[in-house]
Amino acid sequence: MFTRETRELLFTFVLFVLLMVGVWLAQRYLNAYLVRIFNTACIYVIAAVAYNLVNGITGQFSLGPNGFMAIGGYTVALLMLPVVQKQEVYFLQPLIWPFNSFSFPPALFIFALLLGGLLAAGGAILIGFPTLRLRGDYLAIATFGFGEIIIVLANNLIPLTNGALGIKGIPEYTNLWWTVNWAFWTVFLVKNLVNSSFGRALKAIREDEVAAEAMGINLFRHKLLAFALSAFFAGVAGGLFVTLISTISPTLFTFSMTFNLLIIIVLGGLGSITGSTITAVLFAFLQELLREVEAPHVIGSWTFPGIPGMRMVVFSAILVILMIFYRRGLFGRQELSWQHVSRILWWGKRAHGGQS
Amino acid sequence: MFLEYCGGGKELMVDNHERILHLENLTIAFGGLLAVNDFSLTIYRGDLVGLIGPNGAGKTTVFNLVSGQYIPTRGKVWFDGREITGLSPDRITALGIARTFQNIRLFGDLSALENVLVSFHVRTSYSFLSPMFCFPRSRKEERRIREEAYSLLEAVGLGNFAREKASSLPYGQQRRLEIARALATHPRLLLLDEPAAGMNPQETRELMEFIQRIRRDFELTIFLIEHDMKVVMGICERVAVMDFGIKIAEGTPSEIRNNPRVIEAYLGAEAQ
Numbered sequence: 001m002f003t004r005e006t007r008e009l010l011f012t013f014v015l016f017v018l019l020m021v022g023v024w025l026a027q028r029y030l031n032a033y034l035v036r037i038f039n040t041a042c043i044y045v046i047a048a049v050a051y052n053l054v055n056g057i058t059g060q061f062s063l064g065p066n067g068f069m070a071i072g073g074y075t076v077a078l079l080m081l082p083v084v085q086k087q088e089v090y091f092l093q094p095l096i097w098p099f100n101s102f103s104f105p106p107a108l109f110i111f112a113l114l115l116g117g118l119l120a121a122g123g124a125i126l127i128g129f130p131t132l133r134l135r136g137d138y139l140a141i142a143t144f145g146f147g148e149i150i151i152v153l154a155n156n157l158i159p160l161t162n163g164a165l166g167i168k169g170i171p172e173y174t175n176l177w178w179t180v181n182w183a184f185w186t187v188f189l190v191k192n193l194v195n196s197s198f199g200r201a202l203k204a205i206r207e208d209e210v211a212a213e214a215m216g217i218n219l220f221r222h223k224l225l226a227f228a229l230s231a232f233f234a235g236v237a238g239g240l241f242v243t244l245i246s247t248i249s250p251t252l253f254t255f256s257m258t259f260n261l262l263i264i265i266v267l268g269g270l271g272s273i274t275g276s277t278i279t280a281v282l283f284a285f286l287q288e289l290l291r292e293v294e295a296p297h298v299i300g301s302w303t304f305p306g307i308p309g310m311r312m313v314v315f316s317a318i319l320v321i322l323m324i325f326y327r328r329g330l331f332g333r334q335e336l337s338w339q340h341v342s343r344i345l346w347w348g349k350r351a352h353g354g355q356s
Numbered sequence: 357m358f359l360e361y362c363g364g365g366k367e368l369m370v371d372n373h374e375r376i377l378h379l380e381n382l383t384i385a386f387g388g389l390l391a392v393n394d395f396s397l398t399i400y401r402g403d404l405v406g407l408i409g410p411n412g413a414g415k416t417t418v419f420n421l422v423s424g425q426y427i428p429t430r431g432k433v434w435f436d437g438r439e440i441t442g443l444s445p446d447r448i449t450a451l452g453i454a455r456t457f458q459n460i461r462l463f464g465d466l467s468a469l470e471n472v473l474v475s476f477h478v479r480t481s482y483s484f485l486s487p488m489f490c491f492p493r494s495r496k497e498e499r500r501i502r503e504e505a506y507s508l509l510e511a512v513g514l515g516n517f518a519r520e521k522a523s524s525l526p527y528g529q530q531r532r533l534e535i536a537r538a539l540a541t542h543p544r545l546l547l548l549d550e551p552a553a554g555m556n557p558q559e560t561r562e563l564m565e566f567i568q569r570i571r572r573d574f575e576l577t578i579f580l581i582e583h584d585m586k587v588v589m590g591i592c593e594r595v596a597v598m599d600f601g602i603k604i605a606e607g608t609p610s611e612i613r614n615n616p617r618v619i620e621a622y623l624g625a626e627a628q
Contacts, residue, residue, distance in 0.1 A: 196494060208462075208464075213445040215474055225484060
């Protein structure tokens with residue numbers, strides 16, 4: 001009746017509607033704690049899927065998403081914080097012009113997010129321009145350095161970022177509607193891109209740069225585009241995160257954020273969007289569940305004090321175990337597509353000889 | 357259907373005097389080593405030219421100079437009347453030179469079909485935003501290039517392997533797929549780097565027929581490196597011989613076979 005593409009778009013639309021109904025129900029009936037975890041999960045999904053576009057699909061080892069998230073986060077914070085609030089927050093040194101004289105009304109939140117994303121993408125182009133021409137590990141080193149530079153700048157550009165004190169009282173615009181929508185559209189757009197001719201070119205670069213170039217693919221342009229696009233979504237994720245927890249400081253987007261995302265995409269499978277999405281959600285929930293290991297415990301007459309940071313030890317152990325038994329992550333490079341889903345759902349029908 | 361975009365089919369291999377590739381005093385030095393020294397060669401449209409020589413003579417380096425992987429220290433490369441020295445490999449491919457590699461370099465994790473589809477990417481006209489937002493234009497284009505890629509795979513006898521992962525194909529098929537992938541860039545000049553390497557006599561015979569067939573069907577000019585003398589003498593119309601980076605002979609296969617310098621290069625001086 002329909003072509004396969006139209007049918008799949010229709011399925012995607014149905015999924016979207018279901019998700020929106022789910023959000024409505026969650027907003028109404030779930031407790032605030034669970035909603036908060038779902039929000040964090042969606043933000044991880046956005047950042048992880050974007051990160052995977054560079055590390056998994058294009059095969060370029062970047063360590064920069066924390067820097068891009070910080071750019072997005074600070075942009076959104078500066079744009080959305082009301083002017084009155086700004087005067088209170090910046091008591092060490094006043095905020096520089098023009099940010100001290102205006103702020104976006106709530107209706108323009110979406111534009112603040114987009115702007116945060118675009119600025120992050122600009123940062124990616126800046127760092128990608130000299131480093132993406134080189135082969136090898138230069139990108140990892142340069143992006144790692146970039147992330148650190150952003151943190152140092154955030155700490156020291158006091159008239160802009162309020163330094164180590166950070167910015168507090170950012171309006172909490174982010175709710176499940178925002179995060180679920182952004183997560184959905186990020187996955188949808190990245191998936192479309194990866195399945196297109198452009199995405200195949202990116203995968204070809206991952207597989208063999210020399211051959212890809214010999215087949216007419218401009219390595220630099222494709223890598224830069226993937227990198228900038230990834231940074232865009234990372235910036236948006238940063239902006240959403242900041243307006244979720246209503247505060248930003250240099251410690252929020254340190255290298256440990258990149259490390260978390262790296263765990264997510266490696267566990268999910270480098271190159272699998274499905275894997276990144278699922279492990280991002282799992283990660284957000286595990287992080288909460290594992291709070292238990294950091295809490296003090298009393299066993300018999302022994303009292304174990306809580307050790308902050310134990311969660312990361314557990315995550316590292318999980319990572320080591322998974323790397324031994326599932327070397328390519330949970331999904332490898334597999335994707336869950338509508339074709340797979342319909343094969344599972346209508347398998348019985350096909351067994352009866354029905355055509356689909 | 358491939359004739360449509362491989363040059364139009366108006367001028368067949370009649371005009372044998374139109375230069376397609378002209379190498380002018382090509383020289384490249386790696387440190388103190390002159391890998392290719394003052395190498396000149398002209399290839400005319402429709403030719404099938406072989407490049408032979410002992411191991412380490414610099415044959416693959418010549419290919420790398422033509423396809424843009426290396427930039428010559430001295431000398432020029434002309435293709436179809438324009439100088440292409442120093443252009444990047446992707447631009448040279450877009451101009452109409454495609455190549456295969458001595459040690460197969462397929463995109464191992466992609467399917468055979470996707471390997472061929474990658475080569476169509478240069479010619480897709482839409483931007484990256486178009487597929488992201490499901491614009492109908494990119495879908496139409498995608499459908500078109502998929503059809504073309506399928507028929508190309510069928511034309512090289514890989515129709516049944518379209519969905520197989522490239523790295524899981526048998527060796528001979530991988531070589532074929534590499535040629536198919538090169539053909540998908542719509543070249544006018546095809547560089548084949550040891551296409552018969554590692555093949556048994558039966559496969560080699562099939563390959564010779566295959567090369568002659570694609571040359572006819574796609575109206576190609578072919579420049580190939582080969583160690584298997586049966587292939588070179590069997591299908592090439594002209595042969596150039598290299599030794600220590602220098603061209604030591606050029607001519608028809610029978611001329612080459614009796615050239616004393618060639619015999620010396622291959623068998624050593626004391627054989628005379």
